[in-house]
Amino acid sequence: MAPTPTGQLELYTLMVRSRAFEEAAIALAAAGDIPGSWLSGVGQEGTLGAISQLRPDDYLTYTHRGSYGFIGRGSDPKRLMAELLGKRTGYSKGKGGRHIADLEHGILGKSGTIGAHAPLAIGAATAVQIRGGDQVVMSLFGEGTSNRGTTHSSLVAASVWRLPVVWLCENNGYMGSVPARAYTAVTDIADMAASYGMPGTVVDGNDVSAVHQAAEDAIDRARAGQGPSLLELKTFRMRAFGESWPELRDPAEIAAWQERDPILLYQRQLTASDRLTVADVEAIRAAAHAEMAAAAEFARESPFPDPAEAFEDLYA
Numbered sequence: 001m002a003p004t005p006t007g008q009l010e011l012y013t014l015m016v017r018s019r020a021f022e023e024a025a026i027a028l029a030a031a032g033d034i035p036g037s038w039l040s041g042v043g044q045e046g047t048l049g050a051i052s053q054l055r056p057d058d059y060l061t062y063t064h065r066g067s068y069g070f071i072g073r074g075s076d077p078k079r080l081m082a083e084l085l086g087k088r089t090g091y092s093k094g095k096g097g098r099h100i101a102d103l104e105h106g107i108l109g110k111s112g113t114i115g116a117h118a119p120l121a122i123g124a125a126t127a128v129q130i131r132g133g134d135q136v137v138m139s140l141f142g143e144g145t146s147n148r149g150t151t152h153s154s155l156v157a158a159s160v161w162r163l164p165v166v167w168l169c170e171n172n173g174y175m176g177s178v179p180a181r182a183y184t185a186v187t188d189i190a191d192m193a194a195s196y197g198m199p200g201t202v203v204d205g206n207d208v209s210a211v212h213q214a215a216e217d218a219i220d221r222a223r224a225g226q227g228p229s230l231l232e233l234k235t236f237r238m239r240a241f242g243e244s245w246p247e248l249r250d251p252a253e254i255a256a257w258q259e260r261d262p263i264l265l266y267q268r269q270l271t272a273s274d275r276l277t278v279a280d281v282e283a284i285r286a287a288a289h290a291e292m293a294a295a296a297e298f299a300r301e302s303p304f305p306d307p308a309e310a311f312e313d314l315y316a
């Protein structure tokens with residue numbers, strides 16, 4: 001079922017706010033304010049069609065890329081940005097950097113070791129099952145990460161134990177600058193679902209309405225105790241692998257995907273059906289940029305943690 005008119009505007013606004021966060025983070029990275037490299041999610045905001053449907057008490061395990069998962073769950077952009085800059089006011093008190101967890105919004109971590117978060121989804125889903133709840137765990141991974149052993153084992157476990165997991169593979173076609181055909185023998189990761197014994201669906205990841213529809217079915221199925229599903233969202237990242245990395249992909253390919261920018265596509269859909277006016281677009285964009293500029297300012301002005309805090313919050 002398509003979102004209501006209000007839901008459509010909310011979804012569009014989430015996409016624009018996510019993009020504005022990304023752009024603010026890119027500027028901070030260029031200024032040298034973000035330690036390490038920022039791995040931008042620009043171009044992959046169509047995934048919000050799935051994430052935005054989670055209930056507040058559901059769980060999300062997230063990849064290394066971008067911020068839209070957090071914005072989609074309602075995380076505070078100020079605390080997110082502060083964490084990226086390693087500041088004490090950040091979600092992990094400045095000790096996680098871009099590997100953020102926001103437990104208040106059910107985000108169990110942003111993977112540092114790729115594929116390491118898939119078993120976390122199994123843990124959370126098993127807890128839901130033992131408690132007899134109806135929460136859903138959504139777990140994102142890239143097509144490169146689909147080849148990790150932890151990902152395979154987790155998909156098998158989810159299926160065998162009929163766990164309420166929605167696996168979302170964001171297939172952006174590249175791992176670093178290496179095209180997927182060089183490291184994956186199948187064209188569609190969704191084809192692998194048959195071997196795990198769960199439904200697998202290929203979705204146009206840049207068409208947020210299509211993502212919404214496919215995710216709704218998978219979420220319903222998981223919530224009803226019918227087990228996991230695998231959705232493969234075909235998409236593209238518009239930035240290089242990381243902000244400190246060179247862009248080695250074909251400029252013509254990047255330009256072609258620019259035409260299929262998920263925000264632009266949705267904007268066209270909504271304006272064509274009179275859900276959105278040009279004035280709305282401008283107002284939503286201006287508000288998003290002001291919000292993220294304030295988040296960047298907050299992050300810049302926040303203090304670094306005290307060195308003495310380095311040994312706090314450790315698990316031993």
Ligand SMILES: Cc1ncc(C[n+]2csc(CCOP(=O)(O)OP(=O)(O)O)c2C)c(N)n1
Pocket residue numbers: 064065112113114141142143144145146172174175176241
């Ligand atoms: C176990 C492990 N190996 C390698 C890396 C380095 N690494 C970080 S992101 C990444 C690429 C992952 O590709 P994909 O899953 O397709 O996601 P994308 O970056 O395309 O969004 C790699 C190899 C890592 N973090 N962990």
